[in-house]
Amino acid sequence: MSKKLKRNKNKVKDRDGQIFNLINVVLLTLFALIIVVPVWNVVISSFATESAMAQNFIFFPKSLTIANYEAVLSDSTIWTAFGISVSKTVIGVITHVLFCSLMAYGMSKKLLRGRSLYSAMGIVTMFFGGGMIPTYLLIKQLGLIDNFLVYIIPALLSYYDVIILMNFFRDVPVSLEESAKIDGASDFKIFSSIILPLSKPALATIALFNGVGQWNDFMTAKLYVNNEALWPLQMRIYEIIVQSQVSQTQGFNPLSQSLTTTQGIQLATIVVTATPILIIYPLLQKHFLSGMMLGAVKE
Incomplete structure (x- = not known):
């Protein structure tokens, strides 16, 4: 049984x-x-023609065209704007991750004087801000209007990212730092040679989130940059969309014999701006899934 x-x-x-x-x-x-x-x-x-766009298709339209992408990419300044977007994203991510990790490493040490005060000041910035007008006045006084550094300096610090990195740094075994100090390593040497290599998952996460934010940032250019030579890709494409809306409202479309539509240009814009992030994301995904602490000294 x-x-x-x-x-x-x-x-x-x-x-x-x-x-x-x-x-x-x-x-x-x-x-x-x-x-x-x-x-x-x-x-x-984004590849549909005006007649196909009028139909309620889901999977495949009856007729295709690349006119929407021609409308987006035909602007002679689009590649300059692309270069600005790539530059501000790369520089912004590197400086943001370095600045936040340096601050997080110091804040992770209990012996830091004024640590509670610094922490309170950082937490306040997570919930309260000066507002648009005071921020604009501050940016103007710093001389960042129509300046490439307006994309970099205001985005250097995010206390939310500092908290993430600070908690990650606390999990690094103290034995590693103690053994390095015995060998004569300085704090900066420990930070650059031990802490950062062991923190690749956290750094990659912060870099990806900040990179997406930098790439998609539109309001910074809209508020603080009047020089078209410093416009990023998002601002330039916004102008293309506005021009296409004006042209179709006036009954005139200079591109591809009215094959383009405002909605088609907007969808093509989404594809163009999202493609670089979709390419980069798989390269960083492995750092989210793997732990770099395997094999480290255990307490």
């Missing part, structure tokens, strides 16, 4: 496991479709 009961229990467990796996597959498939279908619709709609 006992063997039969065990067999029945095993059959019940196997059946429950199969049902559980089936439910998981169904739910994950639905979740994937919820994500993939809208993305596909945006991409394929």
Whole structure:
């Protein structure tokens, strides 16, 4: 009797496991479709003609055109704007990660004088800001109007990122730092040679989030940059969209015999601006999933 009961229990467990796996597959498939279908619709709609755009298609339009991308990329200044976006993103990410990690390393030490005061000051900045007008006056007094550094200096510090890095640095075994100090390493040497290499997952996460924010930043250029030569890609494409709206409102479309539409240009803009991030993300994803602390000294 006992063997039969065990067999029945095993059959019940196997059946429950199969049902559980089936439910998981169904739910994950639905979740994937919820994500993939809208993305596909945006991409394929960016290639749709004006007549195809008028139809309510989901998967594939009857006629395709690259006129929307021609409208976005035909501007002679678009590549200059692309260079500005790449420059401010790369420089902004490097300086932001370095600045936040330096501050987080100091804040992670209990022996730091005034640590509680610094922490309180940082937390206040997470909940309260000066507002748009005081910020504009501050940027103007610092001489950052129509200055490339307006993309870099105000974005140097995020206390939220400091907290993430600070908690990560606290998990680094103290034995590593103590052994390095015995060998004569300075604090900066320990930080650059031990702390940063062991903190690649946290640094990659901060770099990705800040990079996406820098790449998509539009309001900084809108508020503080009047010089078109310093406009990033998002600001330049915004002007292209506005011009296309004005042209179609006036009944005139100079590109591709009215093959372009305002909605098509907007969708093409989404694809153009999102593509670099979609290319970079898989390169950093491995750092989110792997822990660099494996094999380190345990306390």
